[in-house]
Amino acid sequence: MDTTINPLGDGVYEIDTRMAGYTGITAGYLILSDRPCLVEPGTAGSAPVVRQALSELGVGAADLATVVVTHIHLDHAGGVGDIAGMYPEAEVVVHEKGARHLASPERLMRSARMVYGDSLDTLFGELKPTEAARIRAVEDTGVIDLGGGRRLESYHSPGHAKHHVGLLDSQSGDLYVGDAAGVYIPETQDVRPATPPPDFDLDAALKSLRKFQELGPQRLLFAHFGPVSEVDGTLERSAEELRVWVDAVRDARDLGLDLDHAVAMVRDRTHERYAVTRKGADPELSAKYEVLSSAEANVAGIMHSLDQHA
Template identity: 85%
Template sequence: MDTTITPLGGDVYEIDTRMAGYSGITAGYLILSDRPCLVEPGTAGSAPVVRRALEDLGVGEKDLATVVVTHIHLDHAGGVGDIAEMYPDAEVVVHEKGARHLASPERLMRSARMVYGDRLDTLFGELKPTGADRIRAVDDTGVIDLGGGRRLESYHSPGHAKHHVGLLDSRTGDLYVGDAAGVYVPETKDVRPATPPPDFDLDSALDSLRRFRELGPQRLLFAHYGPVTEVEETLERSAEELRVWVDAVRDARDEGLDLDHAVAMVRDRTRERYVVLQEGTDPELTEKYELLSSAASNVAGIMHALDRHA
């Protein structure tokens, strides 16, 4: 079996989707049930990696029943169009606020290119359109049939993005949290916030975390990165980090700092909270998690939210 695949029990397999060539930065998950389901296909550049993993797990092009994304950011959904081409019988499930962007991704790609410039091609690649007849949109809740009485239940969980859903496996109690609980660093057990513009909203994000707790999951499966069994502690830490960052950015904003100076202040104030940023940590580990959840992106998202509410 390829090293990109890690069995997690309950017929669930973690797939390292190797975003931008990094290992351990983005995870997709295959639920190898009667109706196989892929959660989070990753970037367009990850599609060949995912296909090889599914082949190794015995899932052929006619076997995959469903592809589900927690939200349409390119590190999660950039490969949907490619995977839809590779698996022509698979239904694509997404929240209704993101569905049109999978069918017609031009606007999403323009916005992404404005943010990332030439780095877009290296980091994510191009999101290809998926036929509208292949897409099923869900609203506040939805159900994905996994066969044999097993199902994934989707729950709208905005805050990180307005088109975000969490996914609860009825058989295992696994909750696929996407980015709604932030970024988990398995090497150091850090939980870092993910608050990018333009959708971040603190109240919605905290409400989503409360909803996750009420679902009573047995395990959290992070897209960044991997399984976590300390459910209550991790969700509490996620909420705490959001509050700390918003308070820090609010202070910077009240001092009239521009974005660069606000980032410097917030980075200095929060650095000690994360082992991954401490001296002596593997520089590549620090680099890849700064790529995923950079201080600049987090501060910009919070600034945007504070300006909006003001």
């Protein structure tokens, strides 16, 4: 099994978790500290890839101390149950609003199947339950001990999801942003929104981005995809893109457009903003990111939010 491991310094390793076989679309991170910690295990289908990568980095079944997820969406946390089974000593850390779904994922999986249908199995696989006694729920803030005085500090950062947290490494200054800062496309340096239903909330999302800036991180580590050193500019761009998309969807909604027509209008208004969707863009790259964060899902999430606030 091929693995792609990228050393980022300070004992941090990016692992391409290969969602649905795609490369460069979902990243997990191993912090190889005194108490090794895996951030974002990825999908259920990614679990064998992650185990192979950890093995190559010298982390055996009894060595992993902690698994942390920024939120419980299946591209980030679908593999938690599998990884918990492979690493029986690891504690699983998640925000309190997501903890019950890791212990009893049936409702989450039913909802996901309603959205994705038969493609769910190909994209994500099945989230297996994790023993409740192994799950530690954090609240607005929390601390994960990485050993040797090193800490991973969690900060509740809703907007993309109610159960989302950002994670700041006390030693490296890395901030694991999950989906709260959107999707970063390393091939083009684009930042695009991630606003799926049912939790998207613009005000909460912008507040979370301001919190991230106040934390003063040295680097942003995106689950989609990779490290970014231009912290302030990237977070400002993320906020700008959110406002652009919400304004576009609001205009479509005010015109009484249905979802399909709203998507078409938003695509027309925003495609020039991103190298990945401009005329002449690599069609494979465009298709890859449409699978990950489709315009339809983003528009649907914004429309749902506007309806909730109407």
